[in-house]
Amino acid sequence: MRRDVFQAIADPTRREIxxxxxYKSLNVNSVAEHFDVSRTxxxxxxxxxxxxxxxxxxxxxxxxxxxxxxxKLHEVSDWxxxxxxxxxxxxxxxxxxxxxxxxxxxxxxxx
Amino acid sequence: MRRDVFQAIADPTRREIxxxxxYKSLNVNSVAEHFDVSRTxxxxxxxxxxxxxxxxxxxxxxxxxxxxxxxKLHEVSDWxxxxxxxxxxxxxxxxxxxxxxxxxxxxxxxx
DNA sequence: ATTTTGAGAAACCAAAAGGTTTCATATAAA
DNA sequence: TTTATATGAAACCTTTTGGTTTCTCAAAAT
Numbered sequence: 001m002r003r004d005v006f007q008a009i010a011d012p013t014r015r016e017i018x019x020x021x022x023y024k025s026l027n028v029n030s031v032a033e034h035f036d037v038s039r040t041x042x043x044x045x046x047x048x049x050x051x052x053x054x055x056x057x058x059x060x061x062x063x064x065x066x067x068x069x070x071x072k073l074h075e076v077s078d079w080x081x082x083x084x085x086x087x088x089x090x091x092x093x094x095x096x097x098x099x100x101x102x103x104x105x106x107x108x109x110x111x
Numbered sequence: 112m113r114r115d116v117f118q119a120i121a122d123p124t125r126r127e128i129x130x131x132x133x134y135k136s137l138n139v140n141s142v143a144e145h146f147d148v149s150r151t152x153x154x155x156x157x158x159x160x161x162x163x164x165x166x167x168x169x170x171x172x173x174x175x176x177x178x179x180x181x182x183k184l185h186e187v188s189d190w191x192x193x194x195x196x197x198x199x200x201x202x203x204x205x206x207x208x209x210x211x212x213x214x215x216x217x218x219x220x221x222x
Numbered sequence: 223a224t225t226t227t228g229a230g231a232a233a234c235c236a237a238a239a240g241g242t243t244t245c246a247t248a249t250a251a252a
Numbered sequence: 253t254t255t256a257t258a259t260g261a262a263a264c265c266t267t268t269t270g271g272t273t274t275c276t277c278a279a280a281a282t
Contacts, residue, residue, distance in 0.1 A: 010121035013240090027259090039259085040241085040259095063258060073195065080187050080188045080191060084185075086134075122269090124270090139230095149271075150228090154229075155271085156270085174227095
């Protein structure tokens, strides 16, 4: 049972669940109603999200309200950020190179 | 065969492969050597990365060099960024609230 | 020309993922 | 008190995943 954030967000249904509870807490049933799979299936997705810390379930009477712990996504954020730096740096370099090329051509045209 | 970026990066071996080729291209065998599973297993991981656009395989003689297309990670970057905004905003609000509380207490102490 | 090497494909397998239906239990509502 | 509702757990099933071994093929090296 690998239960890390990367694996948790790999499933599109779980990403959608996360999005639903990102702004306001919802109980299990109201989340499940938005999908056309069984409540139990959705419950299991929510459990996975909870197990890796992306969600917290708070009992309130017989209901259980789920709130997102978005900070947990920092793991993904940090991971992707290192690569974003690389690829945007490369884009910048490319742009600069093209700019230089352009300048050279303009000089050449004038001569 | 769901082949999206989120699913591709869910596997730790694939994340490591991506990291290996992020800075310089490597052929299949030299990537495989760094892991203790079979070359074929690693090859399949690389194929998955290639199929979702995170990797490009370029034939060179009998070797095949793999280069990372990190820009493809923008899908993840964009997705996580929307939530990062939310959670950092919430942290800011909390901090501001605590600051105000502190200020109030100081005024109270002086009276 | 023969052998070695790098890579891809095929067939197969066990475990994990994602789903289902059914049952149990606690709380709320009638 | 009885009934309805929200949730959790169990047993089960199918497909996908991650791995294996074996085979083939083309390019390099001998």
